[in-house]
Structure formats: C-alpha cells, structure tokens
Amino acid sequence: VSTGVGVGGGHRPLHSATFRRRTVALLLLLALPVEQPSAAPPQKTQKKPGVCPKERLTCDTKAAGSCKTDLDCREFLKCCHFACEKKCIDPYQEPCTLPSDPGNCKDYKQRWYFDFEHEECKSFTFGGCRGNANNFLSHNDCQKACEFTVKRGQCPLFPYNFRMECPSSCKSDIDCPKKEKCCESTCGFVCTKEWSAKLGFCPHKPAMCGKIGKPMCLHDDDCPLEQKCCSRCGLQCLEPKK
Structure with a gap:
C-alpha cells in the first residue's frame, strides 16, 4: 500500500494529478469571456x-401647447x-377644411375656425382641450392661415390607373406656390398649374366606348384655336358644343 512517501524520504501531496487537473480547469473557466448583459430595449420612437x-x-408669442x-x-x-x-394634429388633413370642434373639457374660450363651405372665419366656444387644428386665437389669425386654402381656377384632368405615394405632396392650395393648385395626379395630390378653361362646353360622351384612346391633351391650352380638351373615349381636342 502506498504511504505517500517519495524516494529519499520526501513527502508529496496525495492525489496531485487530480489537483492539477482541477486547477487547469478553473484557470480555463476564468479565461472565458464574461457574457455581456443584453442591451436595453430601444426606446419607443418619438415620431409618428x-x-x-x-x-x-x-x-410674437406662443400659447402653452397641449403636447411636446x-x-x-x-x-x-x-x-x-x-x-x-x-397641438395634436391629423397630418393627413388640411386644418382649414375641418369642422369646428369644441373639445372635451368644460371651459368657455372664444376661438375662431374657418368655415370651408362658406369660405369665412366664424367664432365658436372652445372647451379648452382636445378639439382639432381648425382653432385660432383671433379672427385675424384665422383669415391669415386659411384665406388661400382654396384658390380660384380648376385642376387639370389627369388620366390615371392607380395611386401611389408622392415624395412631395400637398393637402390644399395653400401648400402650393402662388399660381399653382393642389390637384390629384397619378401619385396622389401634387402642386400643379391651374387648368385654364376656354369658353364653351365639351360635347356629351357616348354611352359606350369600344376603346379608350391614348390621351391627346391634358387641358384646353393643349388644343388649337377654340377647341377644348374633352373626355370622349379618351382625352382629345374637340370643338365646343354650340
């Protein structure tokens, strides 16, 4: 039976091989990279x-807002x-076309809104919260913000088969340069020159169209002399109805 006594009478630790293996395993474990804690979840986006x-x-002065x-x-x-x-606003609607909205609260504040149908600013009582963007502190502010929402003139005709998102679009005429209107096109609503219409009326369209022809014009200015750009189985220049 081994007594643990070495040659020459010197002593050595029992189970030295096992001890060495455990030491090596511990050192390897310490050398492994420490797992990093998972990153904090990204903050909720601030923009819609x-x-x-x-x-x-x-x-000149800014009123206390209802949002940050x-x-x-x-x-x-x-x-x-x-x-x-x-204020909280619907980004897809023109503010001046919205109806008056007193909101949910019970305060009594005189405000002004633009009556889009009659094209004039009118007063209403605002409750102090919620409501919509057609809400102005004074009649003068209402007039300045909304008087050019609808410009005179007519939009040109745009033949289209489908709609897609436009890179730069408009909601109303006020978003466009002075002599342009916000009109529907092949990719939503865009600013374009108004349609200058000649005198007279286009002839009636036939009850049935065997084939829709390639458009030959977009507005009356594309047509010679007194002819008008009319929709008759496709856009084409025609003599106006007498």
Missing part, C-alpha cells in the same frame, strides 16, 4: 408617420406647431 402642416402665422412630442398625442395624431401653439 406623416408631415405636419406648415406654420402660416408670424407668432408625438407620443403625447392619441392614435395617429402628431404634435405639430400650428397657429402659434403646439
């Missing part, structure tokens, strides 16, 4: 889709600076 309407007023970021607004509404205050 859509584009805020442009500010149309010169603001898009996250303060319900559903798809965005926090936009409009009419000299930050």
Whole structure:
C-alpha cells in the first residue's frame, strides 16, 4: 500500500494529478469571456408617420401647447406647431377644411375656425382641450392661415390607373406656390398649374366606348384655336358644343 512517501524520504501531496487537473480547469473557466448583459430595449420612437402642416402665422408669442412630442398625442395624431401653439394634429388633413370642434373639457374660450363651405372665419366656444387644428386665437389669425386654402381656377384632368405615394405632396392650395393648385395626379395630390378653361362646353360622351384612346391633351391650352380638351373615349381636342 502506498504511504505517500517519495524516494529519499520526501513527502508529496496525495492525489496531485487530480489537483492539477482541477486547477487547469478553473484557470480555463476564468479565461472565458464574461457574457455581456443584453442591451436595453430601444426606446419607443418619438415620431409618428406623416408631415405636419406648415406654420402660416408670424407668432410674437406662443400659447402653452397641449403636447411636446408625438407620443403625447392619441392614435395617429402628431404634435405639430400650428397657429402659434403646439397641438395634436391629423397630418393627413388640411386644418382649414375641418369642422369646428369644441373639445372635451368644460371651459368657455372664444376661438375662431374657418368655415370651408362658406369660405369665412366664424367664432365658436372652445372647451379648452382636445378639439382639432381648425382653432385660432383671433379672427385675424384665422383669415391669415386659411384665406388661400382654396384658390380660384380648376385642376387639370389627369388620366390615371392607380395611386401611389408622392415624395412631395400637398393637402390644399395653400401648400402650393402662388399660381399653382393642389390637384390629384397619378401619385396622389401634387402642386400643379391651374387648368385654364376656354369658353364653351365639351360635347356629351357616348354611352359606350369600344376603346379608350391614348390621351391627346391634358387641358384646353393643349388644343388649337377654340377647341377644348374633352373626355370622349379618351382625352382629345374637340370643338365646343354650340
């Protein structure tokens, strides 16, 4: 039986081979890279889709807003600076076309909204919260922001088969340069020159069209003399109806 006594009478630790193996295993374990804690989940984005309407007023003072970021607004509404205050706005609608909205609260504040149908600013009582963007502090602010929402003139005819998103679009005429209107096109609503219509009326369209021809014009200016651009089994220049 081994007594653990070595040659020459020197002592050595029992189970030395096992001890060495355990030491090597421990050193290897310590050498392994420490697993990094998982990254914190990304913060919720501060912006929602859509584009805020442009500010149309010169603001000497800014009223206390009802929001700071898009996250303060319900559903798809965005926090936009409009009419000299930050408010939750539908980015897909022209503010001046919306009906008056007193909101949910019980305050009594006189505000002004643009009556799109009659093209004039009218007063209403605002409750102090919610509501919509057609809400102005004064009659003068309402007039400045909305008087050019609809310009005179007619949009040209655009033959199209489908709609797609436009890189730069408009919501109303006020978003366009002075002599242009916000009109429907092959890719949504875009700013374009108004349709200058000649005198007279286009002849009636036939009850049935065997074939829709290639468009030969887009507006009356494309046609010679007194001819008009008419939709008759495709856009073409025709003599006006007598």
